[in-house]
Amino acid sequence: MSADTTIKRAVSLYSFQEEYFHRKMTVEQIIAACAEMSVQGIEILGDQMIRGYPNIPDEFVKQWHGWMDQYGVEPACLDNFLDWNKYKGRVMTEDEQVESMTLDILNAKKLGIPLIRVIHDVKPIILERLAPIAEKYKIILALEVHAPSDLDSPFEQELYEMFTRLQSPYVGFAVDFSLYTKRLPRIISERYKREGMKPEIIEYLVNGFNTQSLPKRHELNERNMALPESIMAMGGRQVDIRWAFMGTHMIYADPRKMLDYMPYIHHIHAKFWEMLPDYTEYSVPYDEIIPILVEGGYSGYISSEYEGNRWLHDALPVDSTEQVRRHQGMLKNLLKEASEI
């Protein structure tokens, strides 16, 4: 049986943050590099690579559309943030939050971007209030499900209840593959070594992660001190706790669970840390995951999101272009194979 897929490939420019940060590549050069990999969609973080965001200069809007035409790519996703704590001594009111995100919707419209990756701490009530505005401008709002949360975590279930009630094609989930991290990226444990973490602590973290037996950071909304205590008991330092939390927050959930939520999944962050020369990823089992998206009839973008950069850049060269090129090559192959079954 042939299951021709309408899945499209995209690249999040987040993947090139290292080169952009050091002013080694401009936004245009990054888009050109993506186009050379026959990428279809481009994803951009307003706060990262659009100067002045959320007040986008007209000049940028013009350039953006020009680049899309010139390089034969299309806008796929705008990633938003909601800085609800930016006013001194108070948090934004609900109205202010809706207003801030309405601006994101208008910005997406200006840039011809069909979907916004909504940052994962936006409350369901805010998203529900935005639904009619999203519908009016035909911009999909996809809240990112990111580890350590899963699709069936309490907050996500609250959203799911709202999605099923609204039945709007304009609100739903974006799934980040930090949910499907089968083993700890080795570039993380190697960084731990460079940061002077004791070998036995590294071993504890790697084995614990890979067997999914590390204590959770929070248990029933309470801070769980089991991980810090274990690290200290092994003679660790305070800084080791920070590194441990930063590097092991990913989870390995069952990717087949996506099938239950497929009508509400509108975007995919195909997170990765290290593409090997043989076009496999060290820690995320893409060969298991991509066929599930095809099987479920997913029809949005799969967007490459490289996050190895920050684990290497203290001491090692970062080559985002090569990493993304391999990742796109892998996605292309897996999508082809999955469609031919």
Added chain:
Amino acid sequence: MYDNAMIVEEKFRNITQGNQVTGFQIGMRIPYYRGVVLSLLDETQLTVDGELIPSEKITLTISGKTLPLMHLEEDPVTKWEFGDVGILTVDHPGGLPIGEHKLELYQHVRTPYIPGGVAGEDVKVVFLSE
């Protein structure tokens, strides 16, 4: 993240007003993967040769604006763009002696979706030539 890119040593210099050396400057980047408004930046700590510089002696210049470090939390509009270099100016009559100095810089960013925010720290031994 970007910890070791926080201190921009090329911008390390003494500054003069008229014929008086009034202090010194260093360049700085924020240790985070996106641009943020200034009010999200708290706890900037600059240590020179082991001595913590009091915040009230420091001003920040970024995005065409100069303001006291103490007042960043009152500015939810001015953006510090991703990767941009800001200038910290320290009021320090006489400046620093020419030669090697150990600079330590710590910055916390109150990005709301990450519990506890993010922080970065950079330590560099830098030669002051003017």
